[in-house]
Amino acid sequence: MLNYKNLFFVLFLSITTSLMLFSCGEKKDDTIPQQNTQQEQSAIESAQKTESADATAVKVDPNISHYTKVAGISGNLSSIGSDTMNNLLTLWLEGFKxxxxxxxxxxxxxxxxxxxxxxxxxxxxxxxxxxxxxQEEIDAFEKKFGYKPTEIRVAIDALAVYVNKDNPLKGLTLPQVDAIFSKTRRGGYKTDIAKWGDLGLTGDWTNRGISLYGRNSASGTYGYFKEHALFKGDFKDQVKEQPGSASVVQGVTEDRYGIGYSGIGYRTSGVIALPLAKSENDEFHAPDYENCLNGKYPLSRFLNIYINKAPNKPLDPLLKEFLKFVLSYEGQEVVVKDGYLPLTNELVKKELSKLE
Known part of the structure; x- marks a missing residue:
């Protein structure tokens, strides 16, 4: 008579063994040759940390004071400046109103x-x-008023280098970024980088030219990238200059072989913000909050609001209250909502003291 218990056991053992063999035999498809194993591993780990950080939303420092309404505030203000901060200012205004x-x-x-x-x-x-x-902008202001403009730091931004979501690149060094975007290569990279194959990508990517997206010279993002990523060198003529930060990201989203630079607040699901390393021998660091605060991410910066405050004279009440809102818990929540990184309580205290 057939022993069903024994038959079941044999079948179970056979299926389990097959699954284990299938799992062990599974191959991974690497599209990038491992020219520098240590560097690539650093980039992979950095990307994994970014995914983990994205899953855990950045939180505002709970020690930052909440905003308290005061009486007698009315009137009009005008804000002229950064395109990068345009949406941030609009959201702050909505909250303030x-x-x-x-x-x-x-x-x-x-x-x-x-x-x-x-x-x-x-x-x-x-x-x-x-x-x-x-310095020349500060000098022009001081020549007119006899004192310097007051700088208020209001948020932290990571200037990201974006590639299309389909791009298998794991990270870049700043000298490589320079060789991609600059015709002067002051970062010291030995050769020009014009094709994705120059970065080790294989298959369909090897002979594909790199499409460059950037900002125009009126942009602070352009100036910052030129100074810190291009080592004060000159941009290539092939860079497609976009009217705004969102346009750069949109361009890379629609161009499989594109690369561009823009604030981290403009990141979308259509692009990847690459981990960066300062040099060939340094570790890659993702543009996350921790790496920006501790200075490990090489393209982090403060977003500022400049004002005209005469020494030893009170600030206009409306202007003062708006900036107090920006530097409040609620104002820094807006920073996070817009995809940027909030100030710490210590930084907030320093900036608030400039309003007195």
Whole structure:
């Protein structure tokens, strides 16, 4: 008589063994040759950390004070400057108007270089800039007023290097970024990088030219990238200059062989923000909060709002309250909502002291 228990056991053992053999025999498809195993492993680990960080949303420092409404606030303000910060200013305005519905703030974002002239002429009270003011811009302001403009740091941004979501590249060094975007190669990379095969990509990618997307010279993002990623060198003529940060990301999203630079707040599902390393011998670091705070990510920066504050004179009440809102818990929640990185409580305290 057939022993069903024994038959079941034999079948179970056979199936289990087959599954184990299938699992052990599964092959991985590597599209990039491992020219530098240590560097590639660093990039992979950095990308994995980014996925983990994205799963755990950045939180605002709970020690930052909540905003408290005050009486007697009304009027108009004008903001002229950074395109990168355009949406951020708009969201701050929406939040501020919940406390003061009759306040009106006009926001115009055509590039950081438009902020200093607007502050000097008095056409704007807020000068958002995604870079620090240049010395000549500070000098022009001081020549007009007899004192320097006041810089208020309001958020942290990681300037990301984006590739299309289908791109298998694991990371780049800054000298490689320079060789991709610059015709002067001051970063010291030995050869020009014009094709994806120059970075070790194989198959369909080998002979494909790299499409470059960037910003125009009025942009603070352009200036920052030129100084820190191109080592103050010159951009290639082939860079497709886009009118805004979102346009750069959109261009790379639609171009499988594209690469571009833009603020981390503009990241979408259509692109990958590459981990970067300062040099060939350094580890790759993803553009996440921790790496920006500790300075490990090489292209992190503060987003600033410049104002005209005369020494030993009180700031206009409306302007002061708006900046206090920006530097409040609620204001920093807006920073996170827009995809940027919030200030720590220690930084907030330093910036608030500049308003007094």
């Amino acid at each position: 919940k406390y003061y519905p009759n306040v009106n703030i006009q926001v115009e974002g055509k590039g950081s270089s438009t902020a200093p002239p607007a502050l000097i002429s008095g056409t704007a009270q807020l000068g958002p800039m995604s870079r620090d003011m240049k």
